[in-house]
Amino acid sequence: MRSHQPDQSGGRPRSTVRRSLQALVLMFAMVVGTLPWTGAAQAHGTVIGPATRAYQCWKTWGNQHTNPAMQQQDPMCWQAFQANPDTMWNWMSQLRDGLAGQYQARTPDGQLCSNALARNDAVNQPGAWKTTAVSRNLTVQMYDQASHGADYFQVYVTKQGFNPATQRLGWGNLDLIATTGRYAPAQNISFNVSLPARSGNQILFVLWKASHLDQTYMWCSDITIA
Structure with a gap:
């Protein structure tokens, strides 16, 4: 039977050291597994003002989810x-590649707020989303962590009578x-954009065509027009 006595240097037995190292590796893997994935491929952006649904949830509850x-x-x-908590942790990565401008044809009704990404379907759900109070002369604020620039933005607002x-x-x-x-x-x-006459809660829908590749982002921001 192998001895577990310390070596002559007074150190711990090799088997004890080996078990400690294995425990540290396992603990490190568990911690890494709980962190949001924010690699280079995920470093993009979103509309932060008025806050998109995923961003608003992350900003409000990310530290106390x-x-x-x-x-x-x-x-x-x-x-x-x-x-899916990853929807909020990766609020800046709601993109699709290669749409070639066919936004309506390739984004089904009912899936606009998620940009037709099944993993983010929770943000398509109707309900009592928190709203941002805005004026009819509105400044849209976009944060792009990777500084891709934009070919253009398209901004939409819901028609009067729509109920989010x-x-x-x-x-x-x-x-x-x-x-x-x-x-x-x-x-x-x-x-800056000018909103048409509306009352009650509305959705501001923003489409971002990034400049570096054929990448398209779509988001919903819940607003109340003052």
């Missing part, structure tokens, strides 16, 4: 975290209100 109060105080974010508490968003529910020009690569991009 296990807080049971979320279920009562912000039920739509609670539902989204239950469905009970309806999924479709193309027929939207009015196009602005198409911007190009923007040079930068982390922070902002532009």
